[in-house]
Amino acid sequence: MSASLQPGTSPVIQLRNLARTYQSGEVEVRAVRNVTLDIHRGDFVAIMGASGSGKSTLMNTLGCLDQPTSGEYLLDGVGVAGLNRKQLAKLRNSKLGFVFQSFNLLARTSALENVELPMLYALPIVARRERRQRAIAALEKVGLGDRLNHHPSQLSGGQQQRIAIARALVNRPELVLADEPTGNLDTRTSIELMGLFQQLNDSGITIVMVTHELDIAAYCKRMMVMRDGVLISDSRNPSRRCAAEARSSLDLAEQDANLA
Ligand code: ADP
Ligand code: MG
Numbered sequence: 001m002s003a004s005l006q007p008g009t010s011p012v013i014q015l016r017n018l019a020r021t022y023q024s025g026e027v028e029v030r031a032v033r034n035v036t037l038d039i040h041r042g043d044f045v046a047i048m049g050a051s052g053s054g055k056s057t058l059m060n061t062l063g064c065l066d067q068p069t070s071g072e073y074l075l076d077g078v079g080v081a082g083l084n085r086k087q088l089a090k091l092r093n094s095k096l097g098f099v100f101q102s103f104n105l106l107a108r109t110s111a112l113e114n115v116e117l118p119m120l121y122a123l124p125i126v127a128r129r130e131r132r133q134r135a136i137a138a139l140e141k142v143g144l145g146d147r148l149n150h151h152p153s154q155l156s157g158g159q160q161q162r163i164a165i166a167r168a169l170v171n172r173p174e175l176v177l178a179d180e181p182t183g184n185l186d187t188r189t190s191i192e193l194m195g196l197f198q199q200l201n202d203s204g205i206t207i208v209m210v211t212h213e214l215d216i217a218a219y220c221k222r223m224m225v226m227r228d229g230v231l232i233s234d235s236r237n238p239s240r241r242c243a244a245e246a247r248s249s250l251d252l253a254e255q256d257a258n259l260a
Contacts (some may be wrong), residue, residue: 009152010077012175012206013039013062018071020057028214031057033229041174044201046217046237047207049226055210056179059224062208063096063177064088076174093121097168099178103160105152105167112148113114115139115166122171138166157191165196169205180207182216188250194219195243219243 020032034053039045047055060066061073064080073080076095083091105114115135119126126134139145142162153159161181168176178197182190198219201207209220218241219224225233 003103011040012040012076014073014074018068020061021069029060030229041206044221046220047174047210047224048217052224054229055226059177059179059210064092095174097173097176099168101180101183103164105160105163107152110149111163114163115170118171138170140166140168151172157185159192172251175206180210191228191243191246
């Protein structure tokens with residue numbers, strides 16, 4: 001046990017018989033049942049499964065937004081059970097970045113300010129000037145260096161999701177959790193976004209992503225499938241797709257269609 005408590009040497013995520021049961025009135029919903037798994041640094045995991053299979057519940061638990069009913073969760077070697085709200089918030093802020101299907105950006109706020117936001121709560125405190133520099137760097141990293149002062153409504157869905165990714169990265173998280181990040185995007189934009197995730201993953205960021213599209217999971221290194229709260233399959237993806245290549249073939253196909 002002591003070895004696994006040393007940050008840096010243990011898997012980023014260790015789940016042991018993790019379960020989350022909701023009590024709604026008389027009915028017990030066993031949303032996640034006895035999930036055991038390890039996720040190591042540098043992995044890129046897709047969690048698939050039908051609607052209601054427990055994907056979001058699992059992600060909320062991984063994200064320390066919700067506590068398991070039973071079982072064990074170690075995040076970067078640290079047991080999450082028993083931490084109080086303040087400790088959980090600190091853990092979330094320092095170790096995790098979140099990306100959601102609906103982007104969750106502040107509407108009347110520039111891209112730059114949206115990305116600065118998580119640093120307002122960071123400890124140790126990040127000085128104003130550094131906040132700005134880091135937000136600019138994060139937006140440049142996602143290809144939006146020329147849109148710093150745009151508001152979300154002035155940007156496309158794909159660009160808005162890029163802001164959300166910059167915001168997720170700005171506190172230099174250990175792990176990025178994304179729940180259906182391409183759910184509101186068209187095919188081309190989804191592939192571009194997967195290209196960005198692959199690039200970030202290549203630079204060492206661990207990513208866990210929920211998707212119900214096999215086409216999107218195909219860009220990940222590892223695929224998990226949930227059914228009725230149970231993890232029914234967990235395998236490496238030997239024929240992983242490269243988003244940059246997929247995008248060029250899409251471009252060529254469109255050129256052909258235009259010429260025809
Ligand atoms: P998915 O993300 O795969 O669609 P969820 O994790 O959202 O699945 O839900 C798994 C199960 O738990 C579903 O049966 C859902 O109705 C139930 N559930 C989710 N959240 C709650 C809640 N807050 N209270 C009661 N039941 C819930
Ligand atoms: Mg869900």
